[in-house]
Amino acid sequence: MGIRLATKEDLKWVNEHYRKVGFVPSNLENETVALVTYKNEYAGIGRIVYLHKEEAELGGIYIVEEFRGLSLANELVEYLVKETNKRNLKRVYCLPFEKLKNFYEKFGFKEFDLKEDTINRKVLKKHQWCRENYDENVLLLKL
Template sequence: MIIEKANPEDAKILTEITFDGKAFWGFSKAELSEWTELLTISPDYITENCVYKLILNSEIAGYYSYIMINESEIKLDNLFLFQKYIGKGFGKLMMEDFLKKAKNLKQKIIILDSEPNAENFYKKFGFITFDKKESVIKNRFLAKMKLILPLQYDNK
């Protein structure tokens, strides 16, 4: 298992992972097709943001991406796996990798907008829900979540 930086050439497979992972929550093909623009990972997105892929047995199984908001805040923008890998601990591995990167970047706050079905996953890592945001589906809300990272002290 390897987690490494994604390349623009990975855009198609990362988009497939996004659609497959989103479908895990029971959304219909019609609903998913309405969200094509929102769920598509473009080569430009990969070039402009921090995108990391999880490779298992030479196959890209999942990915996560984050956006630097400012010098102290970072946003986890995506975290998706192919359905066949959900529930096997790989999401936790990607999340731990992301949190390590955020701490190394000396970020103080991590924010994210959570799929309602995934909210408890993020709570396991200490995220708290502080607000709700209406999704593109009327009367359906995403959890706005945040995690305040512990202060890192220099022992010099």
């Protein structure tokens, strides 16, 4: 198992898999995209989208079906959380399906208190879109 940052040459594979699950394509302009490999094959992807210098969204976590059950998502999210820590971001958002709440809590993510927390407008708009367009409930978490 290995993790490395995606390059422009990797974008075709990345976006092909994001398309399969209905995720927005990556372009590397305001993102850090990480690739997980397993036995020298692409096994998964995840990304950090920078909203501005103090805030980002961690997401786009996808493990190719044949590689699921190998704890690759754990390694990937841990890697991405470390990347956000290196940048000293004030806030990192995550919009997972509700069934993944416990998974993300292991990495320090917590639910927003909508009465007390200020939320980035782009993230709030995306959260509303997700809730309207996905069959599963989507949470709004912060690191």
